[in-house]
Amino acid sequence: MAVAAERLQAPGQQAHTEPFLFYTERRLVELTGLRARSLAELAAILRQVPGSSIFYHTHHLFLSHHFEKPVVYNEFALWAGEALQEQVLAEKLAAIDLREFTSIRQLRQAILAVVEQHLGRAGAEQRAAPPGDEFHFCKSKSFVMPTGMVAHDVREFFALLPQVTNISFYFHFLEARLRLERPTNDFSQWLSWRGETALAAAIDALDPYTRTLDELKADLLALGRRHGYG
Amino acid sequence: MQLEDYAEVAGRDVIEELRVLAEYVKGRRLQNINSTPVGGGVAEILTRLVPLLRELGVETTWDVIKGDETFFNVTKAFHNALHGVPEEITEEMLECYRQTTEQNLREVPITGDVVFVHDPQPAGLIAARNGAGARWVWRCHIDVSSPQPRVWEFLRPLVERYDAAIFSMPGFAQKLPVPQFMVAPSIDPLSAKNRELEPRQVSAVLEKYHIDPGRPVLTQISRFDRLKDPLGVIAAYRMVKRRHDCQLVLAGGGASDDPEGEQVLREVQEAAAGDPDIHVLLLPPFSDLEINALVRGSTIVLQKSIKEGFGLTVSEALWKKKPVIGGAVGGIRLQVIHGVTGFLVHSPEGAAMRAAQLLADRELRRRMGENGYLHVKQNFLLTRHVKDYMLVMLALEHPGEDIVSLGAPPWS
Numbered sequence: 001m002a003v004a005a006e007r008l009q010a011p012g013q014q015a016h017t018e019p020f021l022f023y024t025e026r027r028l029v030e031l032t033g034l035r036a037r038s039l040a041e042l043a044a045i046l047r048q049v050p051g052s053s054i055f056y057h058t059h060h061l062f063l064s065h066h067f068e069k070p071v072v073y074n075e076f077a078l079w080a081g082e083a084l085q086e087q088v089l090a091e092k093l094a095a096i097d098l099r100e101f102t103s104i105r106q107l108r109q110a111i112l113a114v115v116e117q118h119l120g121r122a123g124a125e126q127r128a129a130p131p132g133d134e135f136h137f138c139k140s141k142s143f144v145m146p147t148g149m150v151a152h153d154v155r156e157f158f159a160l161l162p163q164v165t166n167i168s169f170y171f172h173f174l175e176a177r178l179r180l181e182r183p184t185n186d187f188s189q190w191l192s193w194r195g196e197t198a199l200a201a202a203i204d205a206l207d208p209y210t211r212t213l214d215e216l217k218a219d220l221l222a223l224g225r226r227h228g229y230g
Numbered sequence: 231m232q233l234e235d236y237a238e239v240a241g242r243d244v245i246e247e248l249r250v251l252a253e254y255v256k257g258r259r260l261q262n263i264n265s266t267p268v269g270g271g272v273a274e275i276l277t278r279l280v281p282l283l284r285e286l287g288v289e290t291t292w293d294v295i296k297g298d299e300t301f302f303n304v305t306k307a308f309h310n311a312l313h314g315v316p317e318e319i320t321e322e323m324l325e326c327y328r329q330t331t332e333q334n335l336r337e338v339p340i341t342g343d344v345v346f347v348h349d350p351q352p353a354g355l356i357a358a359r360n361g362a363g364a365r366w367v368w369r370c371h372i373d374v375s376s377p378q379p380r381v382w383e384f385l386r387p388l389v390e391r392y393d394a395a396i397f398s399m400p401g402f403a404q405k406l407p408v409p410q411f412m413v414a415p416s417i418d419p420l421s422a423k424n425r426e427l428e429p430r431q432v433s434a435v436l437e438k439y440h441i442d443p444g445r446p447v448l449t450q451i452s453r454f455d456r457l458k459d460p461l462g463v464i465a466a467y468r469m470v471k472r473r474h475d476c477q478l479v480l481a482g483g484g485a486s487d488d489p490e491g492e493q494v495l496r497e498v499q500e501a502a503a504g505d506p507d508i509h510v511l512l513l514p515p516f517s518d519l520e521i522n523a524l525v526r527g528s529t530i531v532l533q534k535s536i537k538e539g540f541g542l543t544v545s546e547a548l549w550k551k552k553p554v555i556g557g558a559v560g561g562i563r564l565q566v567i568h569g570v571t572g573f574l575v576h577s578p579e580g581a582a583m584r585a586a587q588l589l590a591d592r593e594l595r596r597r598m599g600e601n602g603y604l605h606v607k608q609n610f611l612l613t614r615h616v617k618d619y620m621l622v623m624l625a626l627e628h629p630g631e632d633i634v635s636l637g638a639p640p641w642s
Contacts, residue, residue: 136400
């Protein structure tokens with residue numbers, strides 16, 4: 001699939017010299033009607049499914065409430081382990097470091113490479129998921145809107161941060177970078193424009209994929225304090 | 231019931247969110263069309279949804295198609311066949327469906343900017359669609375994960391003419407050329423079936439049915455239907471009873487128009503005969519308050535279905551902070567998070583083992599009850615349903631866009 005086709009529109013884009021506008025989003029789950037029962041079917045669908053579906057299955061669990069902090073958010077890995085009982089594959093899929101990618105195209109290739117390598121193993125057993133445990137490909141349709149919260153300078157940015165909802169935080173920190181193909185998260189981008197390059201780099205270095213959104217927000221506030229804000 | 235009434239149970243932030251979203255769809259006319267004004271889950275949900283959407287400024291209306299007994303027998307057969315149950319669908323039946331659709335096309339005026347057509351009975355009204363007028367959505371409430379081909383191939387050309395379809399679970403999605411959205415069903419936390427009750431109201435119902443409030447109660451609320459496995463529940467209860475003194479309540483609605491239901495009820499009564507601790511209750515229509523009290527008076531709720539569409543009885547029990555032991559099928563798997571809000575089981579033995587585990591551990595029951603309540607609050611309340619319907623209306627205005635920039639709300 002061409003790069004252009006994987007790029008999505010870019011609402012909520014921050015302007016270079018303007019204040020930081022906090023956006024939020026609401027999501028509707030869209031069903032593709034595609035389902036995989038085996039690893040071979042999963043690979044075939046992974047090649048053709050829209051990029052937004054790859055993003056959905058690697059990210060949407062971040063927004064779900066968790067009674068216990070999950071170890072794995074990647075639903076391809078969860079399905080390989082639970083439905084196919086392919087534990088080696090599950091671990092390899094879970095180990096894909098999402099921070100390494102700045103486009104869904106790259107992420108798709110990485111997932112496919114692991115799946116295809118597993119499929120190509122001599123004697124790799126072709127288990128089928130039990131009926132009812134098929135992998136159903138979904139994607140989300142996101143509706144992005146401004147929250148009305150505006151930070152005119154860095155101090156105000158950190159003062160407002162505690163009030164930012166998890167979904168707003170998710171949009172700027174996770175979705176903007178990978179789904180909208182921005183070079184970094186929105187916070188780091190804007191802070192670097194404001195001359196806070198060290199702070200921006202420190203935020204960019206955070207690993208969002210091992211933290212909950214609440215923990216990430218606390219990390220950001222702590223970094224802000226370390227740099228004299230708050 | 232007004233939107234404000236829901237703030238206390240669903241959360242103030244949820245109500246504010248609905249008001250914000252409503253600003254983007256205010257003034258649109260949303261027309262709902264289904265096949266019955268009362269009875270059944272669709273009518274129940276529309277009764278609550280329509281006034282709330284109106285209060286939010288969406289001009290929501292609700293029309294009901296007409297049909298004779300023959301038509302509704304045909305659509306009942308459709309319903310079963312879509313569920314995958316063997317049914318003979320004859321050409322005569324299809325012709326009856328076409329003719330009734332023709333009559334309704336003459337009698338039901340299309341007034342909405344967006345038209346939600348609920349379930350197969352009125353699906354043929356899509357013939358009223360004209361060019362660039364209203365946007366049409368087929369809202370399917372039933373499990374169509376493995377439909378009988380004959381009935382699905384009859385319906386599919388109709389569904390393909392809609393702008394979009396809505397299904398309740400990912401597993402129900404079909405290969406269709408139109409967008410398909412997922413909107414899970416919901417419970418109304420303020421309805422007679424779910425609202426808070428005074429302890430004395432609960433005690434009164436337990437007393438009425440001679441249930442001892444001093445001993446543990448296992449309950450399954452469901453029609454007397456083999457797919458709900460009531461005999462499996464009795465078998466599980468007997469296994470539990472060897473280790474824990476307890477009672478079993480099997481309560482469900484009447485089955486006068488369902489010969490198989492009557493047969494299942496007889497089998498259940500025979501299996502329960504001689505044990506005064508098994509209470510088989512055939513409840514009359516409009517027993518919502520009693521069902522509410524029976525669940526609230528229970529220690530554990532079971533929904534040991536073998537096949538299930540969504541199984542909202544699970545959410546109704548979780549909302550009342552009851553741990554649920556559910557069959558690992560259909561929508562039960564979305565509601566029972568294994569080990570968190572209850573347990574998923576695959577056999578009477580599994581159900582018995584988990585019931586015994588729960589009866590022996592009050593703290594586990596309490597924790598699962600709290601988790602279940604929170605899970606329903608976040609995912610299966612009517613307010614979430616209202617939000618999703620507004621998002622579907624917005625989605626129809628932005629076809630093909632994965633990320634929709636709504637801009638500032640119109641009032642700002």
